[in-house]
Amino acid sequence: MNRRLAIELIEYAKQMQDIFAEVQASFEALIGGRIKNRDAAALGKLGAAARYKNLTPEQRSQVARDAVNERWRRARAKAAA
Numbered sequence: 001m002n003r004r005l006a007i008e009l010i011e012y013a014k015q016m017q018d019i020f021a022e023v024q025a026s027f028e029a030l031i032g033g034r035i036k037n038r039d040a041a042a043l044g045k046l047g048a049a050a051r052y053k054n055l056t057p058e059q060r061s062q063v064a065r066d067a068v069n070e071r072w073r074r075a076r077a078k079a080a081a
Contacts, residue, residue, distance in 0.1 A: 052060065
């Protein structure tokens with residue numbers, strides 16, 4: 001590989017690093033810093049999948065119904081405020 005190409009690749013890699021850092025910062029700002037520990041969040045998702053697997057169809061339906069009701073409750077509260 002010639003030297004000029006190697007330098008261009010290194011510069012490109014640095015630009016990509018900067019872009020990824022900006023995207024990560026934007027994402028963290030968007031979620032408001034709610035995820036403190038990414039490893040814990042990943043484990044939480046695994047736990048949710050295991051919980052979902054062990055629920056009966058009626059229980060899954062009830063969980064979904066409760067979630068919808070909570071979203072509507074929050075939307076109404078936000079609209080009233």
